[in-house]
Amino acid sequence: MTNPVLDGLAKAQHSAVHLEMRDAYQPSDPEFIAWQNGKRLDPADRSSWWRPFLDVVVEATGRGVEMRRARIVSEPVTDYIKYEYDVTFPNVMAGELVRWLPRRKAADIALPGTDLWMFDGSSVLFTYFSGTGEVVDREWRTEPVVVDLVSAAFEAVWERATPHEGYKPV
Numbered sequence: 001m002t003n004p005v006l007d008g009l010a011k012a013q014h015s016a017v018h019l020e021m022r023d024a025y026q027p028s029d030p031e032f033i034a035w036q037n038g039k040r041l042d043p044a045d046r047s048s049w050w051r052p053f054l055d056v057v058v059e060a061t062g063r064g065v066e067m068r069r070a071r072i073v074s075e076p077v078t079d080y081i082k083y084e085y086d087v088t089f090p091n092v093m094a095g096e097l098v099r100w101l102p103r104r105k106a107a108d109i110a111l112p113g114t115d116l117w118m119f120d121g122s123s124v125l126f127t128y129f130s131g132t133g134e135v136v137d138r139e140w141r142t143e144p145v146v147v148d149l150v151s152a153a154f155e156a157v158w159e160r161a162t163p164h165e166g167y168k169p170v
Contacts, residue, residue, distance in 0.1 A: 004138050006053075008119040009060045009067075016060065017118045017154050018069040021111065024080040025133040035083045043089060054094040061095030068097045070157045072111075075102050075170040080133075085169050092164055099161030102170075109156045116150060124150050 009016055026032065031039075041049040061067055069091070073081050088098055117125040124146055128137040141147075 004125055004140070005117055006056055008117055008123070008125055009056050009065070012060060012065045012119045014065060015118075015120055016065055016067045017158075018067075018116070019112070019118075019150075019154050019157065020069065020071045020115050022115065022129060022133060023074050023078045025129070026135070027080070027132055028134075031087075032080065032083050035086065036079065041087055041090070049087070049090050051090070054090055057091065057094035057096050066097070067095065068099070068154075068158060070099050070101060070154060070161050072101050072103055072106050072157060073169075075104070077169040082169055085167075088164055098164040099158060100164065100167040100169075101157050101161035105160050106157060109153060109160075110149070111153050111157075112150055118147070118150050118154065121151055122147060 057067060071081075071084070077085075085100075092098055112126070114129070115127045117127075119125070122142065124141045126139045126141065127135055128139070130136050
């Protein structure tokens, strides 16, 4: 089975944006469980945290694809968001731009109903989750009205959000 996100990144020519809006994902993720039990990534030990997805990020950004990820989070943040914050530095080191927006600052932005990736401003991959944060389905959409909504929402979030280096989880 292929991964639609990896497929989208492989085909992207100039941009890939990722909008995350949940306060928890996949609570059964072994890496999250290890983090809850005290495991922390050592920035000096790249071999302990480099993962295949980061190779894809390096390849895409190396050929000129701008990758931006925006996370809308509730504050005070959940343990899962603390975990995401702690493990974001590898994404940044691989070339991804990451910003954080407290949910209260997004209240007046018209947002899609679920997380998404958008590639080259022309195709959107929506990800649908269960109530506990497990992926249950994905859907590609290319209708101009959908692409326009996603583009406007993402840019509004990006403009208000704080770069990873300047955000501190509350």
